[in-house]
Amino acid sequence: MxxxxxxxxxxxxxxxxxxxxxxxxxxxxxxxxxxxxxxxxxxxxxxxxxxxxxxxxxxxxxxxxxxxxxxxxxxxxxxxxxxxxxxxxxxxxxxxxxxxxxxxxxxxxxxxxWPDKSVADLVVTREAERAGTLMTRLFESAQTGTIDMPSVEQGIAPVLDAIHEGGLTRWLDEVWTHDDVTFQHCLLVSGTAAAFTQGLGLSTADKQLLTRAALVHDVGKSRIPHAILNKPGRLDDDERAVMQTHAPLGHEILSASGGCDPITLAVARHHHEMLDGSGYPDKLCADAIGDPVRLLTICDIYAALIERRPYKAPMTTRDALSILSGMDGKLEGGLVQAFGRVVQGTP
Ligand SMILES: [Fe+2]
Ligand SMILES: [Fe+2]
Incomplete structure (x- = not known):
């Protein structure tokens, strides 16, 4: 203090x-x-x-x-x-x-x-802490009921400020220390979305919109049993079916919470849809999937690939980007390329 x-x-x-x-x-x-x-x-x-x-x-x-x-x-x-x-x-x-x-x-x-730290280090640590505290509250309240949508707003500025001040790499380093798999994931996706929207030069309103959607995109996981959510290893078919309900559940929680914008609702329900119709829960195809959802889906997959778990080494940026590039037909190629440039810090 x-x-x-x-x-x-x-x-x-x-x-x-x-x-x-x-x-x-x-x-x-x-x-x-x-x-x-x-x-x-x-x-x-x-x-x-x-x-x-x-x-x-x-x-x-x-x-x-x-x-x-x-x-x-x-x-x-x-x-x-x-x-x-x-x-x-x-x-x-x-x-x-x-x-x-x-x-x-x-x-x-x-x-x-703090002679061994920079302002950016401290800003990122503090903002990750703020966003993490908010996520904890949101997920606890979503477990049995709805969430307070206005309080989601308190998580947007910390993520955008931290990315602006310290860049994505510092944010990832900080968030990787978070033990809880779901919170770590949501903060990784949010930081990645904030960096992507900043790199694309989107307006402040759009950056806020996509960061908000990223923060709560997996809120439906609050109702997935911990044994499945935190299983150290691959899920079997039944477990996977349960896990996949998190997308409609998230949409349901956000709808019931009231005051949620349509893009955040669409992201919660559709962030696992693929352009070729192979995704879930509605098997949507290309035209039915809007740009914000396409963008968040890329951030979501990237975050899932680079996550740190006790039982698996994190994938390198290079390998994760090559997997994304190999998902041609499922993800929008142009967006994946732009994403790669942002994540690697190349213009
Ligand atoms: Fe998800
Ligand atoms: Fe996710």
Whole structure:
């Protein structure tokens, strides 16, 4: 956790938002006595240092036993060297101008507190955590009932921000550490969809739409028995038939939840349909499968191929892409090629 000491929380809001992109953040006033605040990794003082209460607060901070190891960044408002000297005397390990961009302050904070990490590393970790927490809630509620569709929106920005800030490879590295197979899969598909839509240059609205659809595309799996869902190995025919019900079940859950857009509904039901009619559950053929579903199907298969499971080594990007390319007739060739370029980072 990072503590921001502020005597004007309204003025510190942009800074706090920027800190929240990399860590938990608690805002305290200059009356803070530090004795009941718990553990924190660093402090940013966004205060007018000339005020006696600000000085008292930072002096008290300096008396904490763990203080020696806690970086303190002071944002100074006064003129030049005098303000810096005053901040140093109050224990600042780094002084920055209060006019510095919040993003730049956070860059300095990360260098002070987590010298072996980058801002992008921390953003991706934090956003994956946020999206993962949301997925846990959604799947728990879908097990026996419906889901709160407005809360799905809270998962979209973390995925898009993480992909934008850290790229797909970092996202995959982070999500691969998630133990639960289904959550790992949904986060892999969501990140892959976010990267694909960004790479295709789609509008913000379309990126959000497809990321939303990806987050909940397999929500029907919440009602598939764990023994089948987590079976370490191939499913037999009966098990496969049960597993395949997740697509109509997902559609059912989302319909019953209300307020779900038609594309997300179509993706939930049809993301296992193939252009040649060999998919399920409705054996749709080419024209009946819309572009968003075609796009998500590619992301879904790719994610399934590169997943990490205790009993199988993850497939390399190259091998997974070659399997996708070999599915000509089932997947749209042009989209698969574009997908390959995005995933490999080639223009
Ligand atoms: Fe699925
Ligand atoms: Fe899936």
């Amino acid at each position: 990072i503590v921001v000491v502020s005597d004007r929380p309204d003025r510190s809001k942009a800074l706090v938002d920027a800190v929240l992109s990399v860590a938990e953040c608690r805002v305290v006033g200059t009356g803070e006595t530090w004795d009941r605040i718990g553990d924190f990794r660093g402090v940013i003082a966004d205060v007018t240092l000339g005020r006696p209460e600000a000085k008292r607060c930072l002096r008290l901070l300096a008396t904490r036993p763990a203080r020696a190891r806690t970086p303190l960044i002071c944002l100074t408002r006064g003129s030049g060297q005098t303000a810096f000297t005053e901040a140093r005397n109050l224990g600042a390990t780094l002084c920055l101008s209060a006019l510095a961009e919040p993003r730049m302050v956070v860059g300095s904070l990360v260098r002070e507190v």
